[in-house]
Amino acid sequence: MSVAVLNPNELSEAETPEENFARGFVSEMGIDAPIDYPQAVEWYTRAVAMGHLRAHTRLGDLLTSGEGNVRADFPRALRLYSRAAESGDELAVIRRETMLQILEDTRDKTDDEEQISSQRLVGEQHGRQMNLMAACPEKETA
Numbered sequence: 001m002s003v004a005v006l007n008p009n010e011l012s013e014a015e016t017p018e019e020n021f022a023r024g025f026v027s028e029m030g031i032d033a034p035i036d037y038p039q040a041v042e043w044y045t046r047a048v049a050m051g052h053l054r055a056h057t058r059l060g061d062l063l064t065s066g067e068g069n070v071r072a073d074f075p076r077a078l079r080l081y082s083r084a085a086e087s088g089d090e091l092a093v094i095r096r097e098t099m100l101q102i103l104e105d106t107r108d109k110t111d112d113e114e115q116i117s118s119q120r121l122v123g124e125q126h127g128r129q130m131n132l133m134a135a136c137p138e139k140e141t142a
Contacts, residue, residue, distance in 0.1 A: 015046065015050075016050070017047045017050035017051060017052035017055070018047075018052070020043050020044070020046040020047035020050065020052065020055070021043070021044065021047040021052045021054060021055045021058070023043040024039075024040045024041075024042075024043030024044035024046075024047060024055065024058060024059075025040070025058065027039040027040035027043055028040035028044075028058065028062065035068065036068075037062060037067055037068030037069060037070045038068070038069050038070055040058075040062060041059065041062055041063075041070055044058050044059035044062070045059060048080065053084055053087050053088075053089050054084075054089065056080040056081070056083050056084035056087075056089065056092060057080070057081065057084050057089055057091050057092045057095060059077075059080055060076075060077040060078075060080035060081045060084070060092070060095060061077075061095070063076055063077040063080070064077045064095075064099070074099070077099070078096065078099050078100075080092075081095045081096035081099060082096055
């Protein structure tokens, strides 16, 4: 596929998924023009809407990285990777599994941090109680 001859700013009357993907790629890579990530997102989004498999993965990559004025959108990226993976895109399978592993690791780390914080809080409360007890000795009974 020769993408260098495509001008991403020109629309053809009959857009095809391949043309939209190619324009997205040209915009993303800065071929014969400056890199334009937001424009690449638009072209890839059009290609995705038309069922272009690799556009799902490229768009997911842009939404994961959040580069060049593109707002990161992890849930959308994961959905794109999942659709492409289910259709047989091996790169999307890798991206999806990596993203799911990162999410799981983050969730585990957050759970561990919450548990440590809870244990620390309980320890601090216990320490305060012990200090109060030491400061207020029981009255001796005769």
